Amino acid sequence: MSKEQPGAADSVSVDSAIARTARRDVVTLGTVVAAMVLLISTGSSVVDNAIASLEGHGTQPDNLLATTFLLNIALIVFGWRRYKDLVGEVKERRNAEEQARILAETDPLTGCLNRRSAGPVTDRLIAEASARGEVVAFLMLDLDNFKQVNDLHGHAAGDALLKEASRRIARRLPNGGQLARIGGDEFACIVPFTASQQETVERLAEDLIKVVAEPVSFGDLTLETTISVGVTRSDSDGDRHSAQDLLHMADIAMYQAKKNGRNRHFWFEASMESELRFRSELETGIRRGVATGEFVPYYEKQIDLATGDLVGFEMLARWNSPTLGVISPDLFIPIAEEIGVIAQLSESLIAKALIDAKTWDPQLTLSVNISPVQLRDPWFAQKLLKLLVEANFPPSRFEIEITESSLHENIGLVRSMITSLKNQGIRVSLDDFGTGYSSLSQLRSLPFDRIKIDRSFVTTLPGNKESATIVKSIAALGKGLGLPITVEGVENEEVLRELNRFGTFKVQGYLYGHPEPADRTAEELAQLNLLLDVSAACASKDEGDEDNAIRAAG
Template structure:
C-alpha cells in the first residue's frame, strides 16, 4: 500500500480484521472447552449442568456467529478497498475515454526509457486537425467514439514495446523504439497516412487528418523536456498547414520563447493600459455618409511601437487575456464616442472565448451604465463560432443583450458551416459578408454569386448587409448593385485614432485620450496618402468619408 490516507484505511481495516479473528478463535476454543463439559453432562450424567455453564455455552455460540458475520463484513471491506486501489491506479495512469495510457503514465515510461543506455527511441505528439467540428456537428458522444477509433488504430500500428497515450482532447502521443531518425519518420508517416483514410464511426462518415511533431530521445534530457520538444514540433506542423510531420529543431524553440516573451509583454501592456481603440468608418453605399465606426484594438508598445491586432489577438485568446483586453478597449471606445452624433453606431467585436463567461451580458451592461453610453448605439459583432461552442449559453447572453437595446451583427458570414441555422436560431440586426468573398467579387463568379445571394437573403429577412474589405471603387459599385447597404475597407480609410476622428469629423472631445501621438500621424499619413486627402474633401463637402 502507498503512503497516505488509503494506507491508513488499509491498516485500520486489517487491524480490525485481526482483532475480530483472534476474538473469534478464542470464542471457538472456549466453545469447545465448554462443549466438552456441557454435552456429556446433558446425556450421561445424573447431575444436570449448571445454568451458568449453559449460559456461557450459548454466549459463545452467539460470539461465534457475530464473529463470522463481522469477518464476512471485513472481508468485503478489504475486497472493496483493493478494488478502490485498482480504480485509483487506473484513474491515475489510464485515459478514461480510450483506455490508453495517460500523460502521467507516458511521462513515467519516458523517464524510465531515458535512464537506459543507449537511448534508442523517439517521441511523437499527434493532434487531430479540426476535431472540434466533429463535436460541434455530431455531439461529444460521436467525438468520443472517434477518439476510441483513433486510439485503437494507433495501438495496432505502433511497433512492439511502444507506449501509446492520449494526453487530453484530441492529442495523442507515441513513445516508440526506433533504429534511427529515418525509421522514426517512416513510422510516423505511415501513421498519418492511416489516419487520413475515410473512417466510419457509428452513424457518421469522417475524413481525418493529423499534425505530428517528432523528436529523437536524447540521453540526459528529462521527460518534460522531451515532451516539450515534441509539442513544439507539433505546433510547427500546424502552422505549416496541418496534415504534416515536423521534426523538432532549435529554431522552433527560439520561436516559442519569443512567443512567451510576447505573451508577457501583452500581459504587462494590459496592466499598463497600453491598448487603445482605433476606429474604422462604416459607409452607407447609397448616400456615401458615415453610419458608424468599428472599434479595432491597437497596442502602443514601448518596445514594438504600434502593433496591429493580427500580432496579439490570437495569443490573447489562447492565454485567456482576451476578456480583460476586450473590456478595457471597449470602455475607452464608449467613453470616447459617448457624445458623438446620435446616428453614429459603435461596433465592437466579441471573441468566441468571451462567450464561455455566463456573466458576459451583465459585464457589458454594467460597462454601459458606468460610461453612460446609450445601448441603442452599441453593436456587438459575433462570429458563428460564438454560437456553436456553447449554443444555449451564447443564445441566452445574446438575447439578454438584445432585450436591453444592443444590436447584434453576425460577422464573417459565409465562412462557417452552420450560417443559416444560426440565422434561424437568433434574429440578427446586421449581417457582415466576409472580406474573402468581397475581395474576389470581380474575379470569381462564385464569389459574386455568394455576395448576391447573401444580399438577397438580407433583403428577405429585412436585415442590412455590410461588406468588409472594400479596396476599390469597382468593388464598391458591384456591392451597391448587389444590394449591400453598408461597407468598410481601405477605400474609405483604415482604422484611425480617436483624435483623428475628432479632428476630421468636428466631433466633441469629451473623454479624449489626449493629443495625437506623432507615431499615429506619421503612420496614417504614410499608409493612407491620397485616400486621406480625398476623405478630407468629402468631409468638407458634407461629412462624407
C-alpha cells in the same frame, strides 16, 4: 523527466528488509542443523536404553539425555517450520518488490510506461541503438480535442478512448519500440531505426494517425478522435541527445502540428523553438499589456453607400507594445482567447471606446466585434449593459458584431443573449456572413438587426463571377428578410462600382481611410463638425502628443 530511478526508495527499503530476513534464515537453518547433529549424537544411546528397558533388561535411559533428545526433536520441528515460514516471507517480499516496481514504472490505466520511467528507458534505448550503429526516433502524440470527450460523455468514456488508443499504438510499434503515457492524453513512442531510413518513421507516424482516427465503440456511443504528432531523432543536428532533449523537441514539433490543423505530424526544426519562445513572450506581453492598458481602440469609418455620409465607426483593437510597436489583432486576439484574457481585454477596450464615442455626433454609431469566447459567458449581456451604464452611453448608438461560426457552439445561450441585449436597445449584427454554416431558419429565429458580408467575397469582386453571385444573393436575402447589410473590405473604386450594382449598403474599407486612433479620429470629426466637445478632443490629442514625446525622449 525526473532523473530519479523508478521506485528507487521503495526498492532500497524492500532490499533491506529481504537482507534482514535472509540473515534470520541462516540463523534459523543453523539452529535446525545443530539440533539434528545433537539428536544424532545423543539419540542412539537414548533409544537403545529405552528399548532395552521396555524389554525388561537393561537400565532406564538417563533422564537428562532423554529430555535433551525430546527437546532436540521439538527444536527440529519448530525450526524447520520457522525456516519454511521465512522462505515464504522472502518470496512474498520479492513479489511485493516486483509489484512495486511495476506500479512505479507503468501507467495503471493503459499498462504502458509512465512519464517517470520513460526517461531511463529512452536513454537505455539510445545507448543500445548507438552500439548497433542505429538511432532512436521519439514521437510525441497528443489526442486532439480529448477534453470534449470527457466533458460530453464523462471520464469513463475518456478512459476507454485512452486505453483503445494506447492499444492501437502499441500494436503498430516495431520490435524494440516502447510506448509511454507522458500525460493525461499525451503518449510517447521510442523507436530504434537505421539512421538512413527515416522514411520508416514517416510511415509509422502516418500509420498511427490513421489507426487512432478510427471510431471507438463505448456502450451506445461512437467516440472519435485524432492525434497530432511531433517527431525528432536522437542524432538531430548532428548531436547525440538525451531523453529530456528528445521530449522537449518532440513536444515543440507536436505543438506545430496542433497549430497547423491537427491530425498530422511534424518533424522538429530549430526554428520552431524560436517561434515557441516568441509565442511565450507574446503571452507574457499580452497579460502585462491587459493589466497596464497597452491595448487601445482604433476606429474604421462606416459610410452610407447611397449618400456618401459618415454614419459610424467600427472599433478595432490595437496593441501598443513597448517592445514590438503597434500590433494588429490578427496576431494577439487568438492568443488572448487561448490564454483566457480575451474577456478582460475586450471589456477594457469597449469601456475606452464608449468614452471616446460620447464626444461624437449623436448620429454616429459605434460597433464592436465580440469574441466567441465571450458568448460562452452567461453573464456577458449583463457585463455589457454595465459598461454602457457606467459610460452613460445610449444603447441605440451601440452595435455588437457576432461571427457566424460562434452560433453553433451554443445556439440556445446565444439566442437568449441576443434577446436580452435587444430588449435594452442594443443592435446585433451577424458578422462574416457566408463563411460559416448559418441557415435561413437561424436568420429568422435569431433577432439580428444587420448582416455583414465577409471581406473575402468583396475584395475579389472585380472579375470574379462567383464572388459577385454570392454578394448579389446575400443582398437579395437581406432585402427579403428586411435586414440592412454592411460590406467590409472596400478598398478601391472598382469594388465600389461593383457594389452599386447590387443594392444599397453601409460600407467600410481602406478606400475611406485606414483605422485611426482616438485622437486622430477626433481631429477628423472636428473638421466635419461631427464632434460635440472639441476641447475635450483637443485635450485628448495633446495628452497623446505628450505621451508620444515622453516615450520618444525615453
